[in-house]
Amino acid sequence: MKILILTNEYPPNVYGGAGVHVDYLVRELAATAGHDIRVLCFGDQHLRQANLEVQGVDRVMNLPTDGFAHPALVKTLLREIAMTGSADEADIVHCHTWYTHLAGCLVKQLTGAGLVLTTHSLEPHRPWKFEQLGTSYHASSWMEKTAYENADGVIAVSGSMREDVQTLYRVPPGRIRVIHNGIDINEYRKRVDRGTLIRYGIDISRPFILFVGRITRQKGIFHLLNAVPHIRESVQVVLCAGAADTRGLEEEMSARVEQVRLRSKNPVIWIPQVVPKPDIIHLYSAAAVFVCPSIYEPFGIINLEAMACGTPVVASATGGIPEIVVDGETGVLVPYRRASAEDSEPADPDQFARDLAAAADDLLSSPGKMASMGEKGRQRVEQHFSWRNIALQTINFYREIRQNQPTHS
Secondary structure: OEEEEEEOOEOOEOOOHHHHHHHHHHHHHHOOOOOEEEEEEOOOOEEEEOOEEEEEHHHOOOOOOOOOOOHHHHHHHHHHHHHHHHOOOOOEEEEEOHHHHHHHHHHHHHHOOEEEEEEOOOHHHOOOHHHHHOOHHHHHHHHHHHHHHHOOEEEEOOHHHHHHHHHHHOOOHHHEEEOOOOEOOOOOOOOOOHHHHHHOOOOOOOOEEEEEEEOOHHHOHHHHHHHHHHOOOOOEEEEEEEOOOOHHHHHHHHHHHHHHHHHOOOOEEEEOOOOOHHHHHHHHHHOOEEEEOOOOOOOOHHHHHHHHOOOOEEEEOOOOHHHOOOEOOOEEEEOOOEEEOOEEEEOOHHHHHHHHHHHHHHHHOOHHHHHHHHHHHHHHHHHHOEHHHHHHHHHHHHHHHHHOOOOOO
16 A cells, blocks of 8 residues: 655654654554555655655745744644645555644545544643644644544544544544554663763652653643642652743743742752653653653553553543553552543642642552552553554554545546
8 A cells, every 4th residue: 555644743853642653653554565655744854765755844845934823823734735735646644633634634635545543632622722822723623623524534542532533523433443552662661871860960869750741731740740749758750841832831830840849848850851762761760650640641652651661650540541551550540530521620630639649659658569560561561552563453444444445536
């Protein structure tokens, strides 16, 4: 098959879980004989090797967005037009996130390709995006809805996302497959480097709790900050948190970190940038506990990364996280109840923060339990979340979609 992948993020421009997913999926698809893989992405990348071609659309066009209303949206639309013009033929066009949905719909009409969407997140469940996008959020939501109405197949990264796709967009169950995210188990494994810890200002004589994620409402980092004063004294809290959604959120994060440092005896070490992968693996490996306080998490690949490095996880019991973290076996799931069906925030934010702290404290008080959960977490990752298996499931879904496609002329 000729497989066209449309994505905003692609290495080296990766800042979230969708980019990680595309990176590893493309590697495995390209390693499968008999298929030509072409990636169109937002950036200036250019690569051609064997059966894989990568082309960044920024490389082939200027983006004259100065003076336009909604410049970020206009820039996205221009890139999607460039993607459409660059797509001459395909059997499958596979889109990742709303940033490429318009292009995917157009390529489907122009080439007869089967349109596949991977559900990394859904706009109606991310109302805080209005804070970042303004009224462009209404446009992104419309493009997402239109794409799901036109998709020939939908890959949900969790059972929870499958239910959301059916509820929000009425996608027939037969068009949806649950194919989990995965991880490279050879790359993500326990590797502790004391020099890395010292370089980031971490006291190697004290245990630390680790957070990894963007500065966005979705990742729940402010709830974790609220939990810090309730965690036992002397435990360090390391926040690998960069790529803020907005300048305002970055400023809020800075102010909140300073407030918590004044209120708590626990050192808070904020690393305000995207940490290189080798370093983040060292941090995962050395952490006593990894905490994922997300209020919306379709899958939660960061939990896989921590588990692969042998670290127990404390995570909110929301979205796809319970499909990764086995409560009481590979970590602790913190009960999570939304304020309302329309609002992802917790019904009782203070209680949620205290529950996060209590779960972390419980693990920290039992080194034997932490070690056992770390071992079982690694075993679970090895058994269930291999990228090779995920790529094979994806190709089989492509084949099924092509068999059901009408002839295009």
